[in-house]
Amino acid sequence: xxxxxxxxxxxxxxxxxxxxxxxxxxxxxxxxxxxxxxxxxxxxxxxxxxxxxxxxxxxxxxxxxxxxxxxxxxxxxxxxxxxxxxxxxxxxxxxxxxxxxxxxxxxxxxxxxxxxxxxxxxxxxxxxxxxxxxxxxxxxxxxxxxxxxxxxxxxxxxxxxxxxxxxxxxxxxxxxxxxxxxxxxxxxxxxxxxxxxxxxxxxxxxxxxxxxxxxxxxxxxxxxxxxxxxxxxxxxxxxxxxxxxxxxxxxxxxxxxxxxxxxxxxxxxxxxxxxxxxxxxxxxxxxxxxxxxxxxxxxxxxxxxxxxxxxxxxxxxxxxxxxxxxxxxxxxxxxxxxxxxxxxxxxxxxxxxx
Numbered sequence: 001x002x003x004x005x006x007x008x009x010x011x012x013x014x015x016x017x018x019x020x021x022x023x024x025x026x027x028x029x030x031x032x033x034x035x036x037x038x039x040x041x042x043x044x045x046x047x048x049x050x051x052x053x054x055x056x057x058x059x060x061x062x063x064x065x066x067x068x069x070x071x072x073x074x075x076x077x078x079x080x081x082x083x084x085x086x087x088x089x090x091x092x093x094x095x096x097x098x099x100x101x102x103x104x105x106x107x108x109x110x111x112x113x114x115x116x117x118x119x120x121x122x123x124x125x126x127x128x129x130x131x132x133x134x135x136x137x138x139x140x141x142x143x144x145x146x147x148x149x150x151x152x153x154x155x156x157x158x159x160x161x162x163x164x165x166x167x168x169x170x171x172x173x174x175x176x177x178x179x180x181x182x183x184x185x186x187x188x189x190x191x192x193x194x195x196x197x198x199x200x201x202x203x204x205x206x207x208x209x210x211x212x213x214x215x216x217x218x219x220x221x222x223x224x225x226x227x228x229x230x231x232x233x234x235x236x237x238x239x240x241x242x243x244x245x246x247x248x249x250x251x252x253x254x255x256x257x258x259x260x261x262x263x264x265x266x267x268x269x270x271x272x273x274x275x276x277x278x279x280x281x282x283x284x285x286x287x288x289x290x291x292x293x294x295x296x297x298x299x300x301x302x303x304x305x306x307x308x309x310x311x312x313x314x315x316x317x318x319x320x321x322x323x324x325x326x327x328x329x330x331x332x333x334x335x336x337x338x339x340x341x342x343x344x345x346x347x348x349x350x351x352x353x354x
Contacts, residue, residue, distance in 0.1 A: 007108035008080060010063055014056040014070070016077050024049045034073040041069065060111040071117045084114060085157065088122030088147075090129055090165055091222045091263045096302040099336040102130045118153035125151075125161055132169070133337045140169070156213035163202040164226050170199045171233050196239065203227065221259050225267040228252040232271060236278065250275040262299020266292050270308050277315050286315045306331050306340050310347050 014027075021027040028048040035041045042048055055066040063070070075081075086092050087106060094102065110123045124147035131140040144166060151158040174196065206227055210220060229252070234242075236249035253271035256264060273288035289312040296304035309328040313321045325347055332340040 006105070007060070007111060008114055009060055010058045010067065010113055011056045013076075013080075013113050014052055016080070017070070017074055020077065024052065028052060031069060031073060035069055038073075039069065058112075063112055063116055067113060067116060071113060076117070076119065081119065084109065084119045084122045088124075088126035088129075088158075089161060089219075091226070091301075093300055094126070095129060095133075096300070096335065098334070099130055099133045099338075102133075103127065106130065118150055118155075118158075121147045121150035121154035121158045121162070125158070125165065129165065133335075133339050135338045135342070137169075144169070156209040157215055157219065160206050160209050160213075160215070160223050163205050164223065164230070167199045167202045167206075167230050168226075170196075170202075171230055174199075174239065175233070175237055199230070203231065218261050221257065221261050221264045222267075225256045225259075225264040228256050229267055229271055232275075236275065246275050246278050262295050262301055263304060265295040266299070266301065266304045266308060268292075269295060270304075270311055273311050273315070277311075282315055286312070289315055302331060302335060303337065303340060306335075306337075306344065310344055313347050 018024055018027050021030055025045050028045040031052070032041060032043055032045065032048055036043065051066045052070075055063055055070065058064075058067070076084075086094055087109060089095075097105075106123055106126050110120065110127070114120055114123060124143050128140050128143035128147060131137075131143060144162065147158075148162045148166070151162045206223065209215075210223060215223065232249040232252035234249075235245040235252075238244055250272060253268050253275065256268040256271075259265055259268075269288045270292035273285045273292060276282075276285035276288055289308060292308035293305060293312060296302075296308050306328045309324050309331075313324040313328065315321075316324060325344060328344045328347070329341065332344050
């Protein structure tokens with residue numbers, strides 16, 4: 001897996017635009033041209049060039065006026081923006097790195113100039129995901145709140161990411177799962193009606209953004225698969241007093257289109273395997289779970305492969321289940337993922353219950 005560079009300093013940021021514009025004076029000219037109608041900026045290119053050179057020497061300190069101007073009127077070059085989004089995407093392969101390494105790399109990016117731009121929402125979201133892996137839910141909710149604050153300015157994809165992960169945490173909390181038991185600040189405990197209402201509001205926001213925004217095709221199908229998985233929980237793991245409806249739960253997974261995107265295919269077949277298992281069709285459930293294991297493996301998605309192996313271990317005979325569970329446990333430990341490790345450790349006792 002190719003890793004991103006170790007953060008971005010003001011010097012590296014400015015140098016990229018100097019190269020793109022063909023030199024310091026052309027960059028100064030471009031900044032004057034783009035900014036003069038909106039802010040009070042000197043019209044002498046050499047004066048502006050000196051300001052830009054001072055900005056380039058600021059390392060990771062606040063960028064001041066010239067930093068604000070550059071971020072507002074130039075933003076980031078495409079490779080940097082793609083790196084930052086990759087760091088904060090739940091279904092990216094970056095989230096398959098060991099947890100301590102993820103947090104270390106994210107901290108390097110959570111500094112100026114990135115931290116002074118809307119793109120910081122992706123970094124904050126990535127940090128929230130990492131703390132979720134560590135079962136540090138208080139920190140997870142705190143970083144997620146920061147990401148949500150900046151998500152709208154970061155664009156519709158950031159809004160979708162934050163809304164999906166927030167809904168996932170609400171689902172875990174409402175299901176009384178041990179790794180989701182800590183409520184977000186200001187929220188009631190597990191099972192509250194407000195939590196389910198908040199989830200549905202997030203689902204609607206996700207649908208609206210997917211309908212109107214231009215999202216890369218691979219991300220769009222992954223987002224829709226994640227949304228289908230969350231919506232299925234209303235029927236496969238209903239709230240107290242609501243009926244279990246595995247047929248409707250299965251319909252959400254069946255609606256995920258066949259795709260060459262490994263994450264979407266994994267999510268579809270893992271969900272279908274769960275529904276088949278709960279409906280008592282172990283042979284079909286095993287076939288579907290193995291398909292999910294293979295699809296996750298083909299995509300190099302380690303966390304998703306662990307989840308699929310976890311599903312498979314519920315279905316297969318006891319001796320085989322023990323071996324499958326051991327594989328999943330070893331992989332989760334290598335990722336330093338306490339969330340997954342706890343789920344794997346809980347899996348064997350769950351095998352007997354449909």
